[in-house]
Amino acid sequence: MTVTENIQNDTTNGTANGTANGKADDTANGTANGTIPDISLALNPSDVESVPGLLKDIASTGNSFVAQEDRASRLQLLAQARQLVRALETPRETMLKNCWGEPGAYCAIAACMTIGVFPELAKDDGSPKKVSDLAKTLNCDEKLLGRLMRHLGTMAVIKETGPNEYKPTNFSTSLTIPVIGDGFPALAGGGMAAVYKFPAWLQKYGFKNPESTTEGPYQYAYDTHHNLFGYLMAHPPLGMQFNHHMGGYRQGRPSWMDPGFFPVEERLAAGADTAEGAALLVDLGGGHGHDINEFRRKHPDAPGRLILQDLPDVLAQITELDGKIERMGHDFLTEQPVKGARAYYMHSVLHDWSDETCLKILGRVKAAMRPGYSKVLINENVIPDAGAGWEATALDMMVMTLLSAEERTEKHWRSLVGRAGLKLVKIWSVENGSESLIECELP
Ligand SMILES: C[S@@+](CC[C@H](N)C(=O)[O-])C[C@H]1O[C@@H](n2cnc3c(N)ncnc32)[C@H](O)[C@@H]1O
Known part of the structure; x- marks a missing residue:
């Protein structure tokens, strides 16, 4: 049956969108200006x-x-x-994929993570497994597991090999790696409600760009006074899972520490103070230390102390860290205790905060810098005026709804750094869609 025949049938039945002529009823949904297109637009391929x-x-x-x-x-x-x-x-298919397919897959992945499905499915070299056997091993309701896995099969998260039988894919097995899998339960437990309730928040607070961290979308959705980080830490294991998720975000992307990006030897190591106690790199809000560990591994001969700073509860979760790296509990809104370091580094930190809070954070760093020596290195997205990459714009939606914050354009970064009383020396970038390194000094 063709699309036109379908519409005609609906018309005959008088059921097409509740109208008799196959057109959407624009008075019924409150847009009485007659601009709603014919439904056939939604039933043919988009382009x-x-x-x-x-x-x-x-x-x-x-x-x-x-x-x-x-x-x-x-x-x-x-x-x-x-x-x-x-x-x-067709637009209808895209609509269902967005409204049901992807959220359904998200829900099923997060549920299967909690049940422990993916490690079990990966066992015995990923040989096909019956839902009934998995349900027994995992002590899980067979009907429930069958429904979850059936949707994951249709969404290609796992592969159906027969009735109620599946094998893993590279994706489902990768979900057993904490930095890849843990984002699902972390955001299901302490993030996504702010995304889904965003339209309601907008309606309540008057369609403004979110800037408040006391009455923002996150506080509205979770009925909390906490910000994202406080809420996650107050609801274990969400904080730990979120920090794993942060570890996954950075994988497989160009790293500023690699050749051809930022000249580490020339601009950081050369000229670094070799005196005892001199600090080379302070990683503020460094989470579990993924970046500073990478720096240690890639530049083992760079002189000076390597210091990882974050909130004490976050540092307490760390299970693996190179022995040369010092852990230092520190709230970056308070005085910076490490004075005159060669570089103060922040990765995915300032995008979590409004301009006003960023100015406070940068102010604390500035006060600790040694003129003519110290640098601030900001590892963040610099969104181009046109042709932005989807990972950067997606992250912008996340920080907007979860933190009332934003990903910034080059113009915005230049203005922010200038307002903080710093000089932007250079923005180092290797490809659109990957984070840049913004190098700043005292003027
Ligand atoms: C988005 S994560 C980035 C973590 C890490 N830099 C990375 O790129 O993987 C932001 C980090 O800021 C930390 N943070 C939040 N508020 C903080 C504060 N007031 N002082 C220090 N760290 C804070 C969080 O605990 C979290 O580890």
């Missing part, structure tokens, strides 16, 4: 004209990828494949 061109692009990029297996052509091919899916999907 069928682009399909031939996209297929050609995909073939050509696909050849480059097969020949080189390089990051750039992989990312380009992925973007083109997404465009093709979107062009072929």
